[in-house]
Amino acid sequence: MMTTAQVSQYLKAKGIRPSAQRIAIMRYLMEHPVHPTAENIYDALMPDMPSLSLTTVYNTLNCLVSSGIGVERLNSDPRNARFDFVDTPHAHMYCRCCGAVMDLPLDAVTFAGMSPDGDFHVEQIELCYRGLCSKCHDKM
Ligand SMILES: [Zn+2]
Ligand SMILES: [Zn+2]
Structure with a gap:
């Protein structure tokens, strides 16, 4: 279990501005090693973050993937991109x-x-x- 402060610290240490969306999505990936799709993440976080949109989830995932901090987009599932935090x-x-x-x-x-x-x-x-x-x- 990671706290919001720990995830925020992790992102800051990697040079990424820890916005609420980035922290929530990063934390979700760290705590759910089940290779979720962007839709899975959106469905899980939306009840607590009503302002979240699926587009924001996609954009945030793209940002985390391109930052080289261990978030990977997997092509394992040919139907849907899946995301994984790989330590x-x-x-x-x-x-x-x-x-x-x-x-x-x-x-x-x-x-x-x-x-x-x-x-x-x-x-x-x-x-x-x-x-x-x-x-x-x-x-x-
Ligand atoms: Zn099966
Ligand atoms: Zn994996």
Whole structure:
């Protein structure tokens, strides 16, 4: 659980002005590692922030992604962009049936081994396994 003050401090330390929307969305991502869509975030925050619009959520997410502070836009789900706060590199497993995106921990050595060469500065690696989660597979 992060407090508003802690999230605000985190954003400030990264050189980002901690507006109420940025804090709320960043905090949501930190506390809900379920790879939400912008709509999911909007639906969750709107009751407490009636002035929030879906456009603001999109703009704020774009800002957080481009700030390079660990918020990533995932293409795992071909239907919807999903967002993830990544503190340790991991791959994803995407279920094409229920749309769940699950984390798959991979050690840093594996990722380093995937760097194309020693000089390239990797900022994001997106590795996604697509298929069926065990629940959906059992239903088939
Ligand atoms: Zn599934
Ligand atoms: Zn993830």
